């Protein structure tokens with residue numbers, strides 16, 4: 001008998017434990033939405049440690065970062081009582097479903113994924129990265145997947161694979177909703193606002209969630225700005241637009257409202273206020289993180305409970321998948 005599916009909408013998302021800290025873009029594009037969605041939805045949030053392996057991390061570092069990432073999620077408001085928080089590798093079925101979906105993915109289709117193309121090639125793991133991501137999502141029958149704009153193409157592939165599987169083998173997977181991010185939520189690098197802020201670039205253009213206040217202030221104040229003096233958003237002003245987006249997220253105010261408030265003021269005042277707002281946003285997160293990370297046994301317990309709940313869902317999905325594709329059930 002399968003457990004009754006909750007009437008609430010199912011939400012799933014993941015983050016790779018690839019750096020010593022999440023960056024501001026991870027928070028704006030993804031994690032803040034996770035925290036906000038917990039009350040109304042049945043949420044699954046995981047650390048994509050298998051995906052992190054595509055970057056060949058040092059083994060002890062990966063373990064440490066995975067635990068630290070749990071502490072960051074909790075410090076940012078993800079509540080393991082209300083959400084299922086787990087490590088991808090603790091649910092072995094992800095890799096299994098990844099393989100099965102790989103057998104439905106065209107070589108050309110996978111070759112079109114921009115992430116692989118942008119990195120200029122690499123391992124087979126990097127090539128099939130989006131297929132494993134599709135497995136992560138479809139395993140939990142997710143209705144929605146809160147992710148940043150850079151992940152849109154992976155979600156589209158997921159939808160295609162779900163449709164293909166359902167058409168070939170019968171209705172099995174929920175089709176997740178298309179990318180639902182709001183415009184402007186792609187946070188750009190502060191030193192080069194034509195590219196996204198990212199953990200792998202780092203440097204002065206990346207604000208880490210766990211940065212000290214002084215470092216945040218320095219980075220924001222030295223952010224590259226644009227020609228002119230007016231604080232307004234626009235295609236000709238990628239630097240100021242990015243800072244306006246950040247301030248809007250921190251203050252909960254809309255960009256036009258902020259543009260009006262800074263009418264007649266220069267970039268200096270504006271950047272000072274953005275720096276202060278980001279410092280205020282992350283100061284309590286940093287403090288809470290320090291408490292949480294001091295108790296690794298508790299973080300491991302969170303992951304153990306999460307894995308148990310996640311495995312129950314994964315087993316249900318995989319029992320159906322194995323049967324539909326024609327794998328012989330082992331005798332028990």
Ligand code: TYM
Pocket residue numbers: 012013014015016017025026027028029030031048051132133136137145146147148149150151185186187188196197198
């Ligand atoms: P990762 O760890 O690179 O990023 C985690 C989330 O942060 C978002 N993000 C951004 N959003 C706005 N502006 C930015 N500058 C920015 N940088 C990062 C990402 O869009 C992402 O939502 N492939 C995923 C991990 C993953 C996953 C999944 C996600 C694996 N399986 C299944 C959802 C569902 C990734 O790149 O994470």
